[in-house]
Amino acid sequence: MDDATISHLLITFGVLAGLLLVAPGLIWLERRLLALWQDRYGPNRAGPFGLLVVLADTLKLFFKEDWIPPFADKKVFVLAPAIVVITVLLSFVVIPFAPGIIVADMNIGLLFFLAMSSMGAYSIILGGWSSNNKYALLGSMRGAAQLISYEVFMGLSLMGVVLMTGSFSLIDIVEAQRYQWFIVPQFLGFVIFLIAGIAETHRLPFDIPEAESELIAGFHSEYSGMKFGLFFVGEYIGIMLISSMVTVLFLGGWYGPSFLPPLAWFIIKMFGFIFFFILLRASLPRPRYDQLMEFGWKILLPLSLLNLVVTGGIILWMNTH
Amino acid sequence: MNRSDLYSLTPLLILSSAAILNFFSISIKRNHKVIFAITVLSLIGDFIFLTSYSLYHQQHIDPLLVVDGFGIFNIGLILLTTLVVALMSYAYFEQREERKEEYYILLILAALGACIMVISKHFVSFFLGLEVLSVSLYSLIAYLRTRERSDEAGIKYLILAAFSSAFLLFGMSLIYATTGKMDFGGIGYYLTTTQDIPLIMMAGLGMLIVGAGFKLGVVPFHMWTPDVYEGAPTPVTAFIATVSKGGMIALLVRFFNAINGYQYESFTNLFTVLSIASMFVGNILALRQTNLKRILAYSSISHIGYLLVAFLSGGSMGAQATTFYLVAYFITTLGAFGIIATLSDQHRDAELIDDYRGLLWRRPLTAVAFSAMLLSLAGIPLTAGFIAKFYVITAGIGTQHWLLVFCLVVNSVIGLYYYIKIIAVMFDQKLQIKSAKELHPLVYVISSVTIAVLAVFLFWLGVSPEGMLSLIDDVI
């Protein structure tokens, strides 16, 4: 094993460990923040500031009954939560945290990310369908519809970035933002991507597939124990993923004033968005399902197309003049 | 792409624009008449535009397309056929479907696909054209949603067409893997410079033929034909029988001429077997049918067999015979299905032979026109079908394909039997009073005039084919 391989392995496991450690932490963070904004107590019993609640939750999940409903399609039932985590984790492979800190620098990084996030739809569909439960099924249908719809706009909204960079490689994209973050010329794209990103992670306010008040818990009604845990963790890693993507694509990735190291900038920006996500949860009501879908198809899609056309035109015009 | 390329592609652009215009029109307000008018006018306009080309027009739009006389002729044929189909669709759909507007969009798109096919000289354009055609056809076939057989026919066609597309594609990819070329000319060049064709290439060509055979509905890939013919709305059936198959034939002619496929005995043998099998199976199975659409389906199988005789003759003679046969077959088939469409009522198509009992006495002109169409299919003089069959036999004998010609003759006689049977039913004196609730007679005027024009063409080609012959001679 040479140095390159070792450092590569280190990065890989570093990223993996980081994610798996941070994700549960996010749960605590979210609850604390929600408590803060909504003026109530968050977790505060276990450990200082209730920090150990994460550990307690995890332990609890491990010791819960590994319940597979007898009426469920067993293989698929087990497979579904695994898919969530795997796809989300795989997406992180292409994210450049800082120069040199990337698991795999693919020249089609962006496409890989899109592909992986599409895969997420499978877990919802399979999970809901295999549960053999009406609510679960409905939730999964809704979720899938929402996911694939927003998938379209997500891809389209990124095209502006691709146009400006001329590459699908995320490193190239970050480097293209050395002087100007894309959030400025691509503000529309940024907004659409953000909305689509929230929908993709089915976070509040777009948590239609789960919608406790309507569907109990949506597609994962029948899940419990660690399998539920996986869905849960997957969701939080998803938040991180979207936050990192926004950072990479629109906020110049690791670039920032040089008093902090690049990785730090990256993490700051990412957490900024994570806070934003939690803030959304704290402040916005859930739209109706049909409103959500219509909003996507009737407003976001035309907007993203418009964004594409205008961006292309302007770039070309600037090139020729 | 430059201006002359665009000029050469204008017919296709007009078609596409017509489709988009229809989309817009539907978005604004659904109106059958408006859509119908747009469709018909654009088809007519397109055809008129087409006549502005010189017959010796030759424009290579590299690497995909070539607009030459043969292509222009075939596009013209497709446009006119589509026009006729559209004309006969009005009455047919007016009384059946609530949402009849999209039909015309699909029809135009299907025609567009066929047009691309006949001018393609590259696998990509071939495939694109074919798929535009096929995908439109799936929906067209299943257009009458409330009828059970419609869906069944649609899904059958879909699965088999996709199946054959897979064969076609795999064959293409094998050829591409061996030659590194996807344009017909490049493949032809490869073949001329290679002594032994690699096995994988042969396999590729074989799969290509299988795929094409499915679309053409030659035996043994014919299973879909009768069901689809029966299940599809009658105008669509007419479209499948003509444009869909004709486009494929035109493409095959172009492809085989480009790669000079006639010099390979294995291919000619394969096609000979396909041809003979199609003739016999088609005709023999047609004998025991009682459903007219199925009869015509089986007869179309055998007609493709006849066409392959001309196709196999190769050379310009073969190409001309094929083209002329296509023209005659188009006219005849359109006429026949047009009549079925006009006789159909709201609930079902007039597809049983019994529906035609005594037709000669109920609607003499219709019956005479129908008889003419059937006789043309049988290849009886005074009709276009006769000259076409004569041409095919001439081409076959000219290239010493005695076995094929002999089979053709035998099959003509078998075919005659069931064509005559239908005619016999029509002049059966037992009158059958049909109590069909009919629409406003004006609705039928368009269809009737169309059929009359077709019948006139049929006789005109049968009596004085010289004009068409020299036209075909010029374009090939």
Added chain:
Amino acid sequence: MILMILILVLLFGGIAAGFSGRMNTMLPRWISVGAIAINLFISLWMAAQPNTNSSPWLLQLKLNWIPSFGISFHLALDGISLLMIILTFFLGIIAVAISWNEIHFRVGFFHFNLLWVLAGITGVFLTMDLFLFYFFWEVMLIPMYFLIGIWGHENRQYAAYKFFIFTQASGLLMLMSIIALYFVHGQATDQYTFNYFDLLGTSMNKQTAQWIMLGFLAAFVVKLPVIPFHTWLPDAHTEAPTAGSLILAGLLLKTGAYGLIRFILPLFPEQSAAIAPVAMALGVTGIVYGAVQAYGQTDLKRLIAYSSVSHMGFVMLGVFALTEIALQGVVMQMITHGISTGALFIIAGLLYERIRTRDVTQMGGFWKSIPVASVITLIFAMASLGLPGLGNFVAEFLTLIGSWSANKTMTLIATIGIVFATAYSLRIMQKVFLGKSRLEHHQSLADLTARERLILLPLVIVIILLGVHPQPAIDLAKDGLQKTLNREFQAPKEPKIINPNYQTLTVPATEKGVHHE
């Protein structure tokens, strides 16, 4: 141009008759009679012109039709054709007249078909382009099919099918041969044409010629018909309406015979000589078999139909005897058989109109109630058995003389066949007109009406005329037959072409370059 007019009059007459049938049932009849009468008049006038030509060709017309294939609209008329078209129009008028009271269903369409059949037949007799020949050959089938299929008797559908498919199948074989000949000639001379005269001298190897000839032969022997291809004939003749039977027996069969003389002999002289013994044997078999079968029939029309088979055997025998006299006999046979058999069918039809049956066993003793009809029947029955003084005698006699020099055994057997003919002819007379009356209502059996007499009388006159003075007919056909046999058949010399697309001409008198006997 006259030749074209002959066909066009019939075609347009047919269309006019078809449409007028919707207005009035009498109109189509008159239109048909008029159209055919015009043609008959023209052809008789042509026959009356003295032929001063050295060439057998009296008239010709050549228009470009499908030049891409070397197909022209080429009509020509010689003595044989002239005889045949006169017969066609003569029987055509009779056919219209006989249907006057018989056909009430869709009169217009009936006459349309009738005239189109005649047009097809006329075309066959006139055309000098092989493609055009095939074209007309097929054109006459469809209307004939309708005639049988719509207005025929009980079993009409079956008969019509059988007729159509037999003739169509054999016709397609002929088409193959025609095209093969076209290519053989084209490859040899690089001149691709369907012109009869150009194809005449085509040189080809024996094998090819053999096959090509068989194709032609197939069409003609089925049409003629020759045993064993005759099975369509009894059905078709029996089931057809009277006019249909008349045209079938009188004209359609003659197209087969005409084809043998016009195409087989000149195009394939050596091959015809080679198969002559077989062909003659088939002919003779036909004579005997037809006669025997005829004797055994109880259905009157079927009986007459089989007698046709027998008579057509003579044609086969005569043609392949390959002598001029025999051919003269054949031409006479074609005419006289057309008239006599036609007349017999008419009588059968008249009887059927009266007693609604064709079963001989249910008839008998009609002589008393319908003497005129009986006498006329007697005349034609005698004609059929070859009584001297009637046309058929001349025909059969010439045929037998002609074939005697070619093949004595065959001739002998053929002569025996005549004896059988006597048997069945007399049987008709005996069963139907003599003996005991079997039906109750025979008393009320009406004799021939004036119209019916008017129809049958010309037939009687012609058959007697041909029996006692056949010379004009023989003279007309002579020249063409001689040339046919001597392989001196040549195209009429064409004058300077004025307009290549449209040239019509009558052959100018006395061409020096043409050989003359």
Added chain:
Amino acid sequence: MNAAIADQALMLAGILFVLGLISVLIRRNIIFMLISVEIMLNAAGLAFIAAGARWGQPDGQVMFVFILTMAAAEVSVGLALILQIYHQLKTLDSDAADKMHG
């Protein structure tokens, strides 16, 4: 990519194609038939990519995109038809969809 790998990919495509073919022939559920056909199409697409890689041309990939598009269109129409059939027949057994005979 060198020719050997391209050949292997081609081989894989061939295997996939055959699997799809067999599956179309033995499956009776229409949806599975559709899926099998899709497998065949994708096998062809894979073969194109392999072939394109072998010659170092992008044409193979272009073709794959087209195949993808067409497959998508086909699936859309196919699903719609299957829905319709399910509404009418309450089954997706392809043997049930044989109202037409002859």
Added chain:
Amino acid sequence: MLGVSYILGQRHKERASHEPYEGGILSTGSARIRFSSQFYLVAMLFVIFDVETIFLFSWAIAFKELGWYGYAGMVVFLILLVVVLIYEWRAGALDFGPDGQKILKAYKKLTAKQK
């Protein structure tokens, strides 16, 4: 993780363990229910538009080389997309859930009749 949980997890069996959880209410009927075909429609829309984005992707990556010419092509393509979108919109494929206006209209009509 799943494996660990399987080993550590407790087991129990109770009366309602074997029924689907529907908020405590006893479930009726199978979960294989028919639901709005709108979902299929979404699937198809997705298939159409997602595939179209593939073309946009490939254009975007080669955007600079293609220049105005490619841009024009893509604009035409986008116009097609938009036309299709408008069509879908008008055809009601984008209307998820019931349309309040329509219901109101229908209700008014109904009440008007009753009066």
